[in-house]
Amino acid sequence: MNVQQFRTEILQAAGAISSEVEELLTYNENHFKLEQLQESACLDVFLNDVSAFAPQIEAWKDYVSDSERVGVYSALKSRLVQLQSPIQAGISTTQQYQSVTRKGAVLDPKIARSSLHLKAENHLKLWIHPTLAGAIPVIVAGCREDFIALYQALAKRNEPVLVPASMGSCIISGYNNWDRVNRYKHQWQAQHPGQTTETEWLVEFQQLIPRKTHYQDQFILLSSGDYSGVSAANLGLPEAEWTAYSLQIRLEHECTHYCTRRFFNSIRNNALDELIADYMGIVAALGYYRSDWFLRFVGLEAFPVYRLGGRLENYRGTPQISDGAFRVLQILVKQAAENLERFDQQILTQDRTRSEKLAILIALAGLTLEELACSQGDKLIQTAVDHTLRSMSTR
Incomplete structure (x- = not known):
């Protein structure tokens, strides 16, 4: 079974009708580009000097x-x-x-x-x-x-x-x-004495514009x-x-x-992004994950009732998914959060290493919300984490 078919079956099991399946397959499409981390120097920098x-x-x-x-x-x-x-x-x-x-x-x-x-x-x-x-x-x-x-x-x-x-x-x-632009200007002027008219600076400024990191x-x-x-x-x-x-x-x-x-060239107002970010946040605060906290944060503490004003409604996408698709999304989010807690309970430690934290982030970013929500979601996370840790140990 390919990933798309697997995702479709998870959505159908959650009660999505045909049109809602199509909406959520698009909404839940994974935009994290994990190959960017693996194929670039990002991981090497992480393992050596993150300040770079x-x-x-x-x-x-x-x-x-x-x-x-x-x-x-x-x-x-x-x-x-x-x-x-x-x-x-x-x-x-x-x-x-x-x-x-x-x-x-x-x-x-x-x-x-x-x-x-x-x-x-x-x-x-x-x-x-x-x-x-x-x-x-x-x-x-x-x-x-x-x-x-x-x-x-x-x-x-x-x-x-x-x-x-x-x-x-x-x-x-x-x-x-503009403070950094002015710093650059003063440095350029110091390096080019006698060539610092405003006209000459405007020429240099045009060359600076594409160099956005400056x-x-x-x-x-x-x-x-x-x-x-x-x-x-x-x-x-x-x-x-x-x-x-x-x-x-x-x-x-x-x-x-x-x-x-x-690392992955993506940040969106999306349920998957929020699930991952809140997971990392709760663990940073407590040392372990609590799905009940997360569900309250997003308005699902009384599931299947959704509390109006909960954060999840901020992430319905553009254009917004339909009310029916939003109800199915709530089911996926709840199941994924509970799978995350089951996974987290297996690795419960108060002081996780930076490599372990990164491995978890990579693992979660490599899965779709449907995969995280499936009955084997906690095991899929653990498998992905183990694979990432092995890859990191060989660098």
């Missing part, structure tokens, strides 16, 4: 250093130009805003005076965090309102977009960092509130304990998305 992945880190280390002296917000605001403008409907279409964010122009002082204000500025945090795919900057907002404002500024061009209550983190990718950044933005909008009372935990767990889960969740983009 992050050309942006030199600049961000300076931001962290400056934040210790002037405060996090002041350090970031002087570099990230969106923080110098307010959140305002239509601002991204103005000539001034576009000149600043697209061309590196200096912001009009009148606008700068009404720049983004944070409610808990003194509680903003910044550090460089190690991941399986190298270091990445992390910004943690001091309160929910500040997370929303920072997200709107840095990810949505200072437009007042609505942010779902269940959303508390994101990766900002492809961010044009000026485009990725960083993680986190809120500090309850993970997935789930309260401590929902889980029977003290507030302080759940707050700490929430941050750990949220951080590792986004780090996992960062790794899948680095």
